[in-house]
Structure formats: C-alpha cells, structure tokens
Amino acid sequence: MKLTLKIWRQNGANDKGGLVDYKLDGVSPDMSFLEMLDMLNEQIINEGGEPVAFDHDCREGICGMCSLYINGEAHGPDRGVTTCQLHMRMFKDGDTIFIEPFRASAFPVIKDLIVDRTSFDRIQHAGGFISVNTSGNTQDANSLPISKHAADEAMDAATCIGCGACVATCKNSSAMLFVGAKVSQYALLPQGQVEATDRVKNMVAQMDLEGFGNCTNTGACEVECPKGISLDNIARMNRELMKASV
Amino acid sequence: MSGFFNSSIGRKVAMALSAFFLMFFLLQHFAINILSIFNPDVFNEVSHFMGTNPLVQYALQPVLIFGVVFHFVMGFVLELRNKKANGIKYAKNNGAANSSWMSRNMIYSGIAILAFVVLHFIDFWIPEINTKYIVGDMSGLHNGEFRYFHELVEKFENPLRVVAYVIAFVFLALHLLHGFTSAFQSMGATAGRKKTLQNIGKAYSIIIPLGFIVIALFHHFNH
Known part of the structure; x- marks a missing residue:
C-alpha cells in the first residue's frame, strides 16, 4: 500500500x-x-529527520x-x-x-502526537478507589454476596482503560464517560458503598477543575470507546451525584 | 445543594429540568391551539381563560418567562464553557461517524428557536400585554365577539409569517429529537436508551411541531 x-x-x-x-x-x-x-x-530516521x-x-x-x-x-x-x-x-x-x-x-x-492525560490520574486520585486494609488479612471474596447482574455491570464499567478517546471524540471535551465508568465500578458493589458520597462528589469536582466540558448526551463517546463503555454509566454517575447532594 | 448546581452535572440537570417544563408548556400550548381547527368557540373560551386568569397570568406566566430565559442563557453558557474545554480544533473530524446531526447542533437549532420566540413575543405577547394591562381592556372582546380566533386567523393570512412558523417548527423538531431523550438521560434515566422512551420522544418531537405547522397552514389556506 x-x-x-x-x-x-x-x-x-x-x-x-x-x-x-x-x-x-x-x-x-x-x-x-x-x-x-x-x-x-x-x-524518517534514515533520512536524518x-x-x-x-x-x-x-x-x-x-x-x-x-x-x-x-x-x-x-x-x-x-x-x-x-x-x-x-x-x-x-x-x-x-x-x-x-x-x-x-x-x-x-x-x-x-x-507531536503525545498528550498529557495526567488529568485522568488526578480524577482517580480524588476518589477512584476503596480504602481497605490489604496487609495480609484480606477477606474471602465469597463472604460478600453480589448479584450476577451487579457484578457483570461493575466489571463492564471496570474495563475502561482510561485512554481518553471519550474526551477526544466529544464535541464538548467532556470526561463524563470515563468518570461515569470509574464511579460506576464501585457504586455497583458493596465495597464501594462506604465512600460512595465522597467519591462521586470529589471525582466530579476534580473533573470540573481539570477543565473538561459538559456532557450533552451526543453518545459519540460510547461509539468510539474501544471498550464499549455504556452511556448508562454517565446516567448512573448523575444519579449518584444527585443522591450524594441531597 | 448550591454546590450541586455549580457542578457540570448539576448544570445538566438544571438544563433538563427547564427542558421538561418547556416541553410540558409546549404540550398544553399545542392542545389549546389545535382547538382553533376543531372548535373556534372553545378555542376562544380557553384563550380568554388563559389570558385573564390571575393564576395563569401572575404565577404561571412569570415562571414560563423564567424557564425560557434560563434555558437559553444556560444553553449559551454551557456552549461557551464547552468551546473553552475544546482546545485546538481537529483538522479532520468525522462527527457523523458517531453521533446524530441533531445532537451536535443543539446550539444552532436553539438559536433558530430563540429567533422565533423573540418574533413571537413581538408579534403576540407585547400586543396582548398592551391591550390587557396598558389599555386596560380585559374583556377579550372585539365588536362584541371574542377576538382571539379572529386574531389568530388574521395572523396567518401573511404568507411570510406562515413560512417563518414552518421553518421555526422544523428546527424545534430537530431540537426535540435529541433534547427529549437527552433530558431524561441527564436526569439519570438509563431508560433514555430504551426503546419505549425513545419512541415516545420521537413521537412527541415530530407530532407536536408538525401539529403547529398544520395549524398555521390550515388557517392560511382555509380563510
């Protein structure tokens, strides 16, 4: 070619x-x-460039x-x-x-083609985690019953690799698909409930602080996402923030 | 709660809430206007009630004006913020590959609707306010008859006005085709992506604007 x-x-x-x-x-x-x-x-290198x-x-x-x-x-x-x-x-x-x-x-x-995506890291640092003691006394995974449906949806959200395609393709440069996925993967699981309120508030606040735009539901992010992250995750994040704010 | 409405998601929710209100208003406006085709007498009665009832005039009307202004101002504010978030434009961007034209051009359909609303204010609202509150004629009568139906028919005699109406309502349909489900999605409804709500959205977005167009054309060609 x-x-x-x-x-x-x-x-x-x-x-x-x-x-x-x-x-x-x-x-x-x-x-x-x-x-x-x-x-x-x-x-290019062979030509001295x-x-x-x-x-x-x-x-x-x-x-x-x-x-x-x-x-x-x-x-x-x-x-x-x-x-x-x-x-x-x-x-x-x-x-x-x-x-x-x-x-x-x-x-x-x-x-050239390399961009600084550390804004995603800072959003993660703001709340994309659960605080558990992992120093040798980790609970057995089966001691917390989780429905198949919730486990599947949480796993689907967790497949987000944070590449930033959602932001790149969004006409508003909104990061809501990424943040929605990161909020959802915990919101669906019992381990995520303890810090749920702070998580969504802090992650959304950091997202806004980084200068990402406002979602207008065009759905372009979902189409271009290499992992097929669903727009439903944005809706879930919206619900989580509403719940956390009232 | 004030923090919530200052967040990006809070602004989306505020846009959606004002959209719900405006869509409800549009529905009742349509329900009244369509009466002009089927029964001019009832149309006159209802118009007189809406035009003179204190609750409608002093409570609902200001809320409506606030809703309209808020939705437009917020729309522009969000557009400007989003433009700022964009950075450098792509040399090549294939938006059609992943999203609908309507969803990408809400600001332009919105501007077209705003132009119509301004025209409608000058055309209808200001003369109404003048007659009722400045001249002080609350009777709704002209030559001993209710004036509303007669005025409506008169308005649609002018073909330019009819053309403006048709164009404006086509843009409204385009705006609603994305806006209806988008508002539900912003409120956290994943149902926005399910068939039922999408179909209701499509039906609403086409039937209501088309109905307004039919009303304009009916009176233009029938009288």
Whole structure:
C-alpha cells in the first residue's frame, strides 16, 4: 500500500505545531497502525529527520496508552479497538490519512502526537478507589454476596482503560464517560458503598477543575470507546451525584 | 445543594429540568391551539381563560418567562464553557461517524428557536400585554365577539409569517429529537436508551411541531 500521511508535528508544549505530509510506500495491510508508524519513523530516521513521537505500550489493547485521532475519529475508523489493534486493512491503497493528537484543553500536547492525560490520574486520585486494609488479612471474596447482574455491570464499567478517546471524540471535551465508568465500578458493589458520597462528589469536582466540558448526551463517546463503555454509566454517575447532594 | 448546581452535572440537570417544563408548556400550548381547527368557540373560551386568569397570568406566566430565559442563557453558557474545554480544533473530524446531526447542533437549532420566540413575543405577547394591562381592556372582546380566533386567523393570512412558523417548527423538531431523550438521560434515566422512551420522544418531537405547522397552514389556506 502507498499512503499519504498528514501528521501533527509539534516540538514541545509551547510550539505552535502543524500538519506535515509524509509519503510511505510498501505498507502491508496486515500491519497494525502503530507498526505502520514504526515503519514511517525508520524512514524518517534514515533520512536524518526526527521520528514522530506517539504513545504506546502493551500493543494488545489493554493498557490504554495508545491514542491518536485518525481520519477524524478517536482510535481510527474501526470499532471496539484501540489504535494498536487497528489494522492497515481498514485503509485503501493511495489513501490520505490524517493523524492528530487527542484534543482537549485538559489534554495538552507534550510532543507531536503525545498528550498529557495526567488529568485522568488526578480524577482517580480524588476518589477512584476503596480504602481497605490489604496487609495480609484480606477477606474471602465469597463472604460478600453480589448479584450476577451487579457484578457483570461493575466489571463492564471496570474495563475502561482510561485512554481518553471519550474526551477526544466529544464535541464538548467532556470526561463524563470515563468518570461515569470509574464511579460506576464501585457504586455497583458493596465495597464501594462506604465512600460512595465522597467519591462521586470529589471525582466530579476534580473533573470540573481539570477543565473538561459538559456532557450533552451526543453518545459519540460510547461509539468510539474501544471498550464499549455504556452511556448508562454517565446516567448512573448523575444519579449518584444527585443522591450524594441531597 | 448550591454546590450541586455549580457542578457540570448539576448544570445538566438544571438544563433538563427547564427542558421538561418547556416541553410540558409546549404540550398544553399545542392542545389549546389545535382547538382553533376543531372548535373556534372553545378555542376562544380557553384563550380568554388563559389570558385573564390571575393564576395563569401572575404565577404561571412569570415562571414560563423564567424557564425560557434560563434555558437559553444556560444553553449559551454551557456552549461557551464547552468551546473553552475544546482546545485546538481537529483538522479532520468525522462527527457523523458517531453521533446524530441533531445532537451536535443543539446550539444552532436553539438559536433558530430563540429567533422565533423573540418574533413571537413581538408579534403576540407585547400586543396582548398592551391591550390587557396598558389599555386596560380585559374583556377579550372585539365588536362584541371574542377576538382571539379572529386574531389568530388574521395572523396567518401573511404568507411570510406562515413560512417563518414552518421553518421555526422544523428546527424545534430537530431540537426535540435529541433534547427529549437527552433530558431524561441527564436526569439519570438509563431508560433514555430504551426503546419505549425513545419512541415516545420521537413521537412527541415530530407530532407536536408538525401539529403547529398544520395549524398555521390550515388557517392560511382555509380563510
């Protein structure tokens, strides 16, 4: 495959940045999108240029590290996959592909396609945990009965890998799908009840403080989420906050 | 509780609550206006009651004005905040791949509705206030007959007004097609995603605006 790539290059947070065109030949349809970028970087290095900086780690779709806004969609045109699992067979020979970083005021660019997503970490620190003593006297898991339905829903919410695609794709740069999932995974379980009030209040407060936008229920986040996190989690978070505030 | 309404979720809830109120108002407004097609006498009676009843005029009317103003102001405030949260625009953004046109353009359908509301104020509300509270004529009569039906028919003689009506109600339908279920979702109803509520939403969003359009066209072509 022969491709034209329009890639966002930005040398540091203070640089203005812009799209740069690259030609890449000999791309196999079996390559992952990141392997294609590896190939491009080899070409750039061989030509004496500076490789394109992009985030990646596990390359098997579970770490939440890879990002990229590809041809106008978070994690590209495929559904239910992260960029590392997106394959070049989704594109055609001769295609022009736009590759941009995830955009949001709360996700400032560090370099090229790498953005700072530590705002998600700070939201987690604000309440995305349960306080239990794990120093050798952990309770038996079966001593707390949990319904299959609640366990399934909590697990579904917990599959959020915090990649930030929801924010990137949202026209309001809202982080509510992420925070909704993180609130839900505890709200559905008895272990999460003790700190439920503080958790939702503190996480929503931190989300607002980080400068994420307001959800308008377009549902784009749910469609683009590589883990299929449901919009129901946002509704649950709204209910949790209402409950915690009255 | 004040902290709640200052949070992003609280603002969504406030938008949803004002939306529920406005949707309820729209329903009763429609119920009254449709009477003009079936029974002008009843339409006159109900219009006179709504126009002169102290509870409607001094209690419900201010609440309505507050609801309308609040929904618009909050809508603009949220839009500006969201724009600020956006950062740099994408060079290529494929919004149609993951969301409906209606959901992405609530601000524009909202602006079109606002333009209509302003027109409706100038066209209907200000002359009504003038007749009733400045001239002081609370009788609702003109040449010994109730004036309401006659005035309504007169308004729809002008084709420009009819066209403005039709356009405005098309935008209202577009606004409601997202807004109805969105308001339920904001209130925490996961049912917003279930078929029943979606179908009720679709029916409401199409039938009510279409009904208003039919009323305008009926009187334009029938008199």
